[in-house]
Amino acid sequence: MQQKSTKRARPKISVIIPTLNEEGNIRQVIRRISSVLSGMSYEILVVDGYSEDRTARIAADMGARVLYDNKGKGSALIKGFKEARGSILVSIDADLSNEPKEMKLLIDSIDIGYDICMGSRFITGGGTQDMPFVRRIGNRFFVILVNLFFNANYSDLCYGYRSFRKDKIKLLALKQNRFAIETEISIMAAKRHLKVIEIPSVEKKRDSGQGKLRTVSDGWSILCTILENLR
Numbered sequence: 001m002q003q004k005s006t007k008r009a010r011p012k013i014s015v016i017i018p019t020l021n022e023e024g025n026i027r028q029v030i031r032r033i034s035s036v037l038s039g040m041s042y043e044i045l046v047v048d049g050y051s052e053d054r055t056a057r058i059a060a061d062m063g064a065r066v067l068y069d070n071k072g073k074g075s076a077l078i079k080g081f082k083e084a085r086g087s088i089l090v091s092i093d094a095d096l097s098n099e100p101k102e103m104k105l106l107i108d109s110i111d112i113g114y115d116i117c118m119g120s121r122f123i124t125g126g127g128t129q130d131m132p133f134v135r136r137i138g139n140r141f142f143v144i145l146v147n148l149f150f151n152a153n154y155s156d157l158c159y160g161y162r163s164f165r166k167d168k169i170k171l172l173a174l175k176q177n178r179f180a181i182e183t184e185i186s187i188m189a190a191k192r193h194l195k196v197i198e199i200p201s202v203e204k205k206r207d208s209g210q211g212k213l214r215t216v217s218d219g220w221s222i223l224c225t226i227l228e229n230l231r
């Protein structure tokens with residue numbers, strides 16, 4: 001008897017994009033990622049926070065798999081990690097601040113044996129056009145704390161352009177629903193002794209729409225995440 005398989009072949013790479021009201025950017029983001037990954041085996045997952053605009057519809061029309069989550073960027077990423085079918089996962093923002101061309105190096109780093117590759121704006125070759133002075137100071141302060149408390153050697157912390165070996169994600173036991181997710185990933189990677197590498201990344205200004213990070217409340221929750229992990 002012939003068995004009909006309804007399962008499609010697993011892609012090698014899953015690109016996970018958390019979105020909230022990004023209708024002015026999402027088309028271009030998906031287009032650029034598709035062009036960089038052309039010829040490779042990949043899927044694009046958009047995890048949308050119930051945008052009030054056309055973000056989800058545009059993403060679906062362009063062939064992305066669209067999932068929904070209403071708890072925040074961190075929660076959306078956790079959902080994307082769980083649902084991803086690839087063996088290499090890449091997280092990227094939807095606001096055109098991350099350069100899709102850098103994705104090849106993020107993928108290669110996992111291919112050659114690293115568990116996590118983190119874009120860094122603060123090593124040679126990296127940079128940012130999207131970080132007010134207060135956030136720059138805050139990020140530096142948190143980097144120092146994390147390196148000190150968790151015996152790590154990071155140059156950047158609150159930056160979401162990263163790649164992961166899928167089978168190591170569970171070890172991170174992620175729980176942060178909002179913007180402390182990147183901090184939690186960095187801390188847990190250090191605690192679990194994962195093989196981590198940083199590569200330079202240039203962060204551009206968000207193209208259209210509003211940033212959702214709130215410096216004071218999200219800064220506070222990042223500090224709490226650091227302190228909670230000391231226990």
Ligand SMILES: Nc1nc2c(ncn2[C@@H]2O[C@H](COP(=O)(O)OP(=O)(O)O)[C@@H](O)[C@H]2O)c(=O)[nH]1
Pocket residue numbers: 017018019020021022047048049050069070071072073076092093094095206210211212213
């Ligand atoms: N699903 C989901 N995505 C979000 C949420 N908040 C922000 N994002 C997305 O997370 C990414 C980073 O957010 P952004 O506002 O640019 O943060 P900032 O650059 O740190 O100010 C973007 O792709 C946002 O659309 C949320 O509550 N839910």
Ligand SMILES: [Mg+2]
Pocket residue numbers: 093095097206211
């Ligand atoms: Mg942004």
